Amino acid sequence: xxxxxxxxxxxxxxxxxxxxxxxxxxxxxxxxxxxxxxxxxxxxxxxxxxxxxxxxxxxxxxxxxxxxxxxxxxxxxxxxxxxxxxxxxxxxxxxxxxxxxxxxxxxxxxxxxxxxxxxxxxxxxxxxxxxxxxxxxxxxxxxxxxxxxxxxxxxxxxxxxxxxxxxxxxxxxxxxxxxxxxxxxxxxxxxxxxxxxxxx
Amino acid sequence: xxxxxxxxxxxxxxxxxxxxxxxxxxxxxxxxxxxxxxxxxxxxxxxxxxxxxxxxxxxxxxxxxxxxxxxxxxxxxxxxxxxxxxxxxxxxxxxxxxxxxxxxxxxxxxxxxxxxxxxxxxxxxxxxxxxxxxxxxxxxxxxxxxxxxxxxxxxxxxxxxxxxxxxxxxxxxxxxxxxxxxxxxxxxxxxxxxxxxxxx
Numbered sequence: 010x011x012x013x014x015x016x017x018x019x020x021x022x023x024x025x026x027x028x029x030x031x032x033x034x035x036x037x038x039x040x041x042x043x044x045x046x047x048x049x050x051x052x053x054x055x056x057x058x059x060x061x062x063x064x065x066x067x068x069x070x071x072x073x074x075x076x077x078x079x080x081x082x083x084x085x086x087x088x089x090x091x092x093x094x095x096x097x098x099x100x101x102x103x104x105x106x107x108x109x110x111x112x113x114x115x116x117x118x119x120x121x122x123x124x125x126x127x128x129x130x131x132x133x134x135x136x137x138x139x140x141x142x143x144x145x146x147x148x149x150x151x152x153x154x155x156x157x158x159x160x161x162x163x164x165x166x167x168x169x170x171x172x173x174x175x176x177x178x179x180x181x182x183x184x185x186x187x188x189x190x191x192x193x194x195x196x197x198x199x200x201x202x203x204x205x206x207x208x209x
Numbered sequence: 210x211x212x213x214x215x216x217x218x219x220x221x222x223x224x225x226x227x228x229x230x231x232x233x234x235x236x237x238x239x240x241x242x243x244x245x246x247x248x249x250x251x252x253x254x255x256x257x258x259x260x261x262x263x264x265x266x267x268x269x270x271x272x273x274x275x276x277x278x279x280x281x282x283x284x285x286x287x288x289x290x291x292x293x294x295x296x297x298x299x300x301x302x303x304x305x306x307x308x309x310x311x312x313x314x315x316x317x318x319x320x321x322x323x324x325x326x327x328x329x330x331x332x333x334x335x336x337x338x339x340x341x342x343x344x345x346x347x348x349x350x351x352x353x354x355x356x357x358x359x360x361x362x363x364x365x366x367x368x369x370x371x372x373x374x375x376x377x378x379x380x381x382x383x384x385x386x387x388x389x390x391x392x393x394x395x396x397x398x399x400x401x402x403x404x405x406x407x408x409x
Binding site for chain 2: 031032033035036111112116117119120121123124125130133134137165168169171172173174175176177179180182183184185188189192193196
């Protein structure tokens, strides 16, 4: 059971994560956070020392929601190709049914923080590292099981997959048209079959 | 010859474009604009009615600088594959030698404006449309000249190229490591050769 204080803290994190993910960290003021949470300033600072601390924890909270989606999507998927397609399908939800309102927090926070906010940028690097690791491990295990071609460079594949999907999320959000993300997914699913899978 | 007023206006646009492209539109205040331009508030509002008007014009100014790079890169390139590679090479400069400090204004402004700033978002859509048009035209002309396979969907190729490159700019900026952009460029140059070019 969560205490009332823990419940309030989690609710602030969830609402702040959505706010930051739509308006940006610089674009969301403490008044905006008060508005979406319905709390007074003291009620927020009771749980977080500063807007920056809330920003860092809200980002981590958003990433946890996405990791849960990966765990759900990967459940019962054994073959490396199926597992890669499951990862891609989680990205596919970023426009129509995002884990956090506003699209992909990795993309949004990377673009905002890279020149301005070293601590936040460091969190994004950590989250991006774990996404790259997940893709690499799926590929390496697939190689060991004879499902993926042994000459593949797993980290290069991770770069191509993540870049194409994040760029397509940007385009689909820009036009409010899922076609770009759909094209990226179709392209990658074909790429997995043609370029990565061991021919049977 | 530009008048002194026109020169001042252009200098403000150039400096504001770099400021917005690094700090974001919400993250850059009028005081920041005063600091980078060395002008007082009145000196800025003398040329632009509001921060929003400056933002829109500074974005257009940044896009003009990039269009000039495309014109330079495409000069004397005739074959469709060469022309596509020239477009890709302009993207390649986004990390080490961007036209505007802070990386790609299309990516940065798309991500910031999609949920927050309809007028700015509309400018980004227009700029993205002209990038997509440029790629489509190169491909269609290449088909007419027998350089590109006739079954290619030019708009799908534009989505894949732009998404992969913009996503890779995001990753390379996040890590301050050009490897992701280099991988995307290598991948696309190979893709052009293997998937798009008519085999000779």
